[in-house]
Amino acid sequence: MKKTICPIYIISDSVGGTAKTITSAVLAQFPNFDTAELKRFPFVTEIDQIEDILVDAEKERALIVTTLVNKDLIQYVEVFSKKASLQHVDLMSPLTRSMEEHFEAESIQKPGTLHQLNADYFNRVAAMEFAVRYDDGKEPRGILKADLILLGVSRTSKTPLSLYLANLGYKVVNIPIIPEAQIPEELFKVPAEKIIGLTTKSSTLSKVRQARLASLGLQKDSLYADENRIKQELAAAADLFEQLEILTIDVENRSIEETAVLIEEYYRKTLHRSQLVT
Secondary structure, eight states: OOBOOOOEEEEESSOOHHHHHHHHHHHTTOTTBOOOOEEEEOSOOSHHHHHHHHHHHHHHTOEEEEEOOOHHHHHHHHHHHHHTTOOEEESSHHHHHHHHHHHTSOOOOOTTGGGOOOHHHHHHHHHHHHHHHTGGGSOGGGGGGOSEEEEESTTSSHHHHHHHHHHTTOOEEEEEOOTTSOOOGGGGGSOGGGEEEEEOOHHHHHHHHHHHHHHTTOOTTSGGGOHHHHHHHHHHHHHHHHHHTOEEEEOTTOOHHHHHHHHHHHHHHHHHHHHHHO
């Protein structure tokens, strides 16, 4: 029988997303306990705000997790927690102190700096809009405007990978490869370094497509999920990748994040090389 545990109070001077993510990841390591109630208190920047929160935390005997940059606020929470015999985990101070020593400089102690609306933020928003607009080969003209073009047969993670890369600021187009469909002529007008081919095993792809059909309430024995048909699609894709002379990545057993790292490293290296040439 699982044990019930007291709530966890997450106090942040910003949105509290970092603390929530870390706390949830650690909670997953305690499967024999009922998931604690996570109470998030964002945008806490004044002592008056913290006082009421800590009084409630004492009543509930809560574990307190903070991501605060103001040292006075952190000190206040620390002193209160010790007096009330509460556990307090300060996620920011140890790393901040280490960086201050490393850089030989004081931190600015300005809340919410990470989430300020700057040029990078608006670039990411524009990249996300771009990825949605040109998803799944909707408008081939986007190929000429893209930073990256992803090619692959159906269900090789083109769309989620496009959105992940867009969140990093890259304008991405993804194009499905279908043997009977005509290849967009724009593909042959962009540098090969911008194009990435995605592939996987036919057996894996067949299972993925069967699951997709089942989720849609369709027959699993459709030609779409037939392994022999999939082998033909993958062969056609491989021929195109060779013709274009592009990097090909096998997404078998790779997470979206892992594939994105490979693409980013390749993109940066080829971009640096082209700058040296010019």
